[in-house]
Amino acid sequence: MARVAALGAVIAAAVLVALLFLGGGDSYNVTARFLNAAQLVKGNEVQIGGVPAGTVEDIQITSDGRADVTIKIEERFTPLRVGTRAVIKQRSLSGIANRFVDIQLGDGDGAEIDDGSLLAEDSTDTAVExxxxxxxxxxxxxxxxxxxxxxxxxxxxxxxxxxxxxxxxxxxxxxxxxxxxxxxxxxxxxxxxxxxxxxxx
Incomplete structure (x- = not known):
């Protein structure tokens, strides 16, 4: 009996460690649809209020030539709310790989945006080259x-x-x-x- 209890404790501890170190599934991603990706690349930074808040996880081109950009947001900034905008910006006029996504938060009273949701093109903007x-x-x-x-x-x-x-x-x-x-x-x-x-x- 004591051996079974000890085995159960070991399994419970292993599950807890896995949840802590493997993320526990609490990542928060949204996909923002842009007119074009404006030289954005996977791994570029995502900012909220000028503070690093996530990364660009993936970029896919849609059938009509738009860019679906999947961004991962740090848990402390989630959930985003309806009215949030995503804008591709450049840090300076010089250089190519200097793009980032600026998340402009919506009204704090707005409805929550679920993990995995799409920010439609009318909620995004791209810096003009x-x-x-x-x-x-x-x-x-x-x-x-x-x-x-x-x-x-x-x-x-x-x-x-x-x-x-x-x-x-x-x-x-x-x-x-x-x-x-x-x-x-x-x-x-x-x-x-x-x-x-x-x-x-």
Missing amino acids: LDQLFNLFDPVARVAVQDFLEGSRKMIAGRGQQLNQGTKYLNPTLSTGGRLFRELSRDEVLLGQFLEDSSTL
């Missing part, structure tokens, strides 16, 4: 972009301190501007016209 952006333009629009950038450079020349002081007031404007450029980027003609008009201001 500069070369892709310029490839949209015809020669006239490219000249307009150059004029626009040169005009911006001249406008802020020698005003670094004023610019730094003003940036704290820009967040609402930048948020609105981000939405504007996402819409403009869907229409090549409209975007080109916007830049041409802006270069003459």
Whole structure:
């Protein structure tokens, strides 16, 4: 009898160790569907609020050319809630392998997103690559972009301190501007016209 009890204790201990060291099945994964993977690769970092929060586990291309990106989220950040967005960003304009997924949390009162769920394309966004952006333009629009950038450079020349002081007031404007450029980027003609008009201001 004592031998049976001892054997049972050993088995229970082995199961406990397996649960502790093999994860116990409490990993949390969601799949985010992006228009394109924007040079994201397996193993890239996932962040929440600028803090490392997980990794890219897998990337699969759908039949219609979208990218299904499976991301693993650390338990302390789970569960995600309805309204959460996933955005592929780049750490800098230089380099290729510098992408990460930025998870922008939804309302804390939103319904929980189950493990294994899909974040649809309307809940994701992808950073615009500069070369892709310029490839949209015809020669006239490219000249307009150059004029626009040169005009911006001249406008802020020698005003670094004023610019730094003003940036704290820009967040609402930048948020609105981000939405504007996402819409403009869907229409090549409209975007080109916007830049041409802006270069003459």
